Amino acid sequence: AQSVTQLGSHVSVSEGALVLLRCNYSSSVPPYLFWYVQYPNQGLQLLLKYTSAATLVKGINGFEAEFKKSETSFHLTKPSAHMSDAAEYFCAVSVFGNEKLTFGTGTRLTIIP
């Protein structure tokens, strides 16, 4: 069975600073990896996904993530934080032949003015 671990349930960064949200996965077969964002009182929306093509994946709102097989990681980054980035972020994994997603426990991102 596959799983993801998100290190840090809360992350605070200053406006304009680098955003780094960590995700490590566990899977016995090649994984597909996703980052979703949830704004307050809303559902989740897809930021980006890795589907075994390019290892550096660019998403919406300036976010990107890099798949590193040797480190079993898929960390989410953004060079310069904006106040509108304040939200909860979820990493998720699926594998070929099983479309069900397994989610991490989430990281709440706070932006300090």
Next chain:
Amino acid sequence: NAGVTQTPKFQVLKTGQSMTLQCAQDMNHNSMYWYRQDPGMGLRLIYYSASEGTTDKGEVPNGYNVSRLNKREFSLRLESAAPSQTSVYFCASSGLGSGSTDTQYFGPGTRLTVL
């Protein structure tokens, strides 16, 4: 397109009461899902349906039943609500492309409190 819609948005139940959460999608997706979201636990899959007429258990199915009424609609029923079922419930749908890599689209959620 409305995407994924859920009703109701909020609900308060007493222990032992029953209710059905409704979900509909207008994207012609094959697969639909029900999740619950609890603080510090992320989203956990309750049930899912890979196609009309099929349903399967997820990680936390106890206390719930589902019905895939047609391709558009997927309902979640609590037969006898318990305080442990206090949560935010999300419906999602996917499935026009390559299955495992399909994006799941989420509804706005139903906030349920069981007293």
